[in-house]
Amino acid sequence: MTIIETVDLKKVFRSVVRRPGLSGAFAALFSREFEEKVAVENVNFSLQEGEIVGYLGPNGAGKSTTIKMLTGILVPTSGVVRVAGIVPSEHRQQNGQNIGVVFGQRSQLYWDLPLRESFELLRAIYDVPRDRFAQNLRHFSDILDLDRFMGTPVRQLSLGERMRGDFAAAMLHDPKIVFLDEPTIGLDVVAKEAIREFIATMNRERGTTVVLTTHDLADVERLTRRIILIDEGTVIYDGLLARLREEYGTHRILVVTLAENYPDVEVEGAQPNGRDGNIVRLRFNRHEVAAETLIRRVLDAYRITDISIEEPDIDSIVRRIYTEGYNALPAALPI
Amino acid sequence: MALAVRPPFRLEPYLEFGKKAIAREATYRFDVFTSIGSFALRIYLLRMVWVALYARNAAPHGLPLHAILTYSAVALLMGLVLDVDQVSSLYTKLHDGSIVSDFMRPISVPLYFFADGTGEVLFHASLIVPSLVLALFIVHIDVPSGGTLAAFALSFVLGYFVGFCINFILNCTAFWTLEIHAVQLIVTWLTDLLGGELVPLVFFPVALQHALFALPFAAMFSTPLLIYVGEIGPDRYASALGIQAIWLVVLALASVVIWRAGSRRIVVQGG
Missing domain, CATH: 3.30.70 (Alpha-Beta Plaits)
Incomplete structure (x- = not known):
């Protein structure tokens, strides 16, 4: 069953043009020029329930912009997004109940609170039944080894600990879909492996659909066979990772x-x-x-x-496709 | 497949946000001491200024010394609550982009800020008691009749919500500018000076008084204070509270409109 669908998705950002120098800064007080930047365009893909897909591309390609439209944070300029049958930006709250999100570069835990209290707050936010909450927390603690730092304020956690906390936080309410935006960035090998194992387990045991953006090809190889490659705002490849490697790597x-x-x-x-x-x-x-x-x-x-x-890492493959052009790979096969 | 049916409203998350905000504020113990300390210092300085001024010019504009001292002390006590920008986390979150976490949750984001801000203010309100005790060592504070106190309390509550809306709108400007310090400075200055927090508006020229009385800044400090010291008598309660209520409705509607426009054009900084 299709759980995520985008049709001709487009997002344009409008920003002020900054002129150089002090005189430019003063001039900007009186007149402003705007420029429009197309962040993503013609993005079409669909995901089946229970699928894991790697959403890849170089920095600034539009990965995060797409994720933000799927989570309802950004309103698309045009096109259609449906996540579990819901248009996220129109029904942000209902969509919020269906999804879990982890941003590797940004914690969604409450900075001043001990990890345990962040979880308690999330229980209240998502209305997780208490027995289910206790069960989930015990399960996640086992896989992610959270017990050691449950009482520590989030701001005192190491990056690896914080990320494990963030993963548990994103999964506490049993979301149907999780969006993982560079979830292993900056982590050491042990923490990376713990996180990958957690994602694989959730997908296997609960059928959670996973959209993963990353620069680490090892994440993708460990977790998924299908990738969607985006560059300069458009999808340039949607298909098996193995095939892309075969052709370009x-x-x-x-x-x-x-x-x-x-x-x-x-x-x-x-x-x-x-x-x-x-x-x-x-x-x-x-x-x-x-x-x-x-x-x-x-x-x-x-x-x-x-x-x-x-x-070859994914960046070099992407770089190669970017410089040499994406030529004549036959239409991608869905998994 | 899930349908887009709005789930029933639940109070629980917002109560939790409020509680967490109280707990968060309580962790900054040093702020508590400096807040009470600066309160005592300001009340002492204001007493000196008013006593010195009144020694030269006895009871201008019908406010006797004990009334002006009461006015200043109550204004400072109110300031413990009203001077708190309880929506400042909106600016912070827009500025560093962490607002995204709030937008992907099944909650009303403006209500989150309301609950969080209320928790923050409730914590600061708890400082009123020790501050009041301290104030009584420095100045004498008149206590008016029960009816006047009731009108003052109502006026104060209206003023509080007017202040909340002003702060909310102020922080919402970050949706467009991402920088709000200049506007914030102006508003602080306006409430301090034209809102009657420092100097009662009755000391201003009559024409200016009328103009200021109709501004929302007066609705925060001046109106409840003038009710407290009896400058606004029972015959004028209805009109004074009415103007506050009108401002509250206008600013609340403006808050809704600005929030909707702002949250639709949200630009997440960084990434």
């Missing part, structure tokens, strides 16, 4: 630390991709040359102390 980087100071490092099948002292980066296409072959060539020609392979 073709280049890897072989990072070699040399044991001696060789003036020029040349290896057949790879292009130099920067050098920092004895660390040499070699870019290669994995369809043209196997990593194994390339490593053997390096070992035959040079004495080295270390070697590693960098996988």
Whole structure:
């Protein structure tokens, strides 16, 4: 069943043009010029209930703007949004009951209150039955290890603790849909894994629909197969992540630390991709040359102390699509 | 599939917001001490000023010294509540963008600010008792008849809500400008000086008095205070309270209109 649907969604922001310098600042007191910036345009997608989708794109691509329209915070300039059958900006409160939101860069917990009291307040806000509340809290505490800092004011929590608190807060009222906007940003590996495990568990056990924006490809690979790629405000890809990687993530980087100071490092099948002292980066296409072959060539020609392979991250894939253009991938297959 | 049926209104979240606001204010203990301390200092200074002025010019405009001292003391006590910008969190939240958290919850956001502000004010109102005790060591405060006190109380409540609306509208301007300090400064100055918080409006030229009396700033301080000291007698209660009530209705309607316009054009700062 379709739970989220957008049709020709568009949002335009109007902002004041700032002229440079002191004279510009004074001039702005008397006359103002406005410029319009299209944040998103022609955004069309739909999500099935229980699906997890990665909503990806470079900074400023319009990810957050889309999320804010889906949560009812921003009113679309034109187009249609439906979330669980509701137009969010028109029925903000009803939509609020259906959704849970986590912004990685912004806590929705109450800053001055201990975590436990934030949860109590959320129970009152969402009218969660007390037994359900207690059950959820116990369950989340087990997965996210919240007990250690339940009584600590939110402002004293570490980022990892705060994020775990934010996740529990977003899920306390059993939302049908959760929006996660860069939920693992700035976290260490342990905290990241705890968060990913929590998202996967909620999706598996409760059938929660998840929209995830992130710059961390590992989040996406761990959690979802489908991604929607947005750039400059429009959807440029909607389909399987594996396929996008297959088509565009073709280049890897072989990072070699040399044991001696060789003036020029040349290896057949790879292009130099920067050098920092004895660390040499070699870019290669994995369809043209196997990593194994390339490593053997390096070992035959040079004495080295270390070697590693960098996988393409989503940013570099996006960057590649952006610079080379999104060409002729056949129409995306829905999952 | 869920239908867009508005769920029934529940008071519980708003009671919780109010309670949390009281608890939050109570954590800033230092503010409590400075607030009471500066209250005592101001009441002492005002007593000195009025006593010195009255020594040269006995009882101008029919307000005897004990009345003006009562006026000043009650004005300062009222200021403990009325000078609180209980909607300042709206400005803060618009400025840093954290307003988004409130907009994605199943609550009425303006009612949230009302509940939060009321909690904040109730905490500050609790400071009236120790401040009053302290004030009684510094000046004598006249206590009027029961009827006058009742009219004063009603007028004070009306004035409080007028003040709430003014603060609400003031903080709402951040929807457009994102910066409100200049406007805030002007409004503070207007309430201090033209609202009768510092100097009773009866000391002003008559024409100006009439003009000021009709402004909302007078509805906050001047009207309840002049009722308290008897300058506004029972024959004028109806008109004085009526003007306050009219301002309350006008400003409440304006608040609704401005909120609707503002929240529709909300621009979230950062991200």
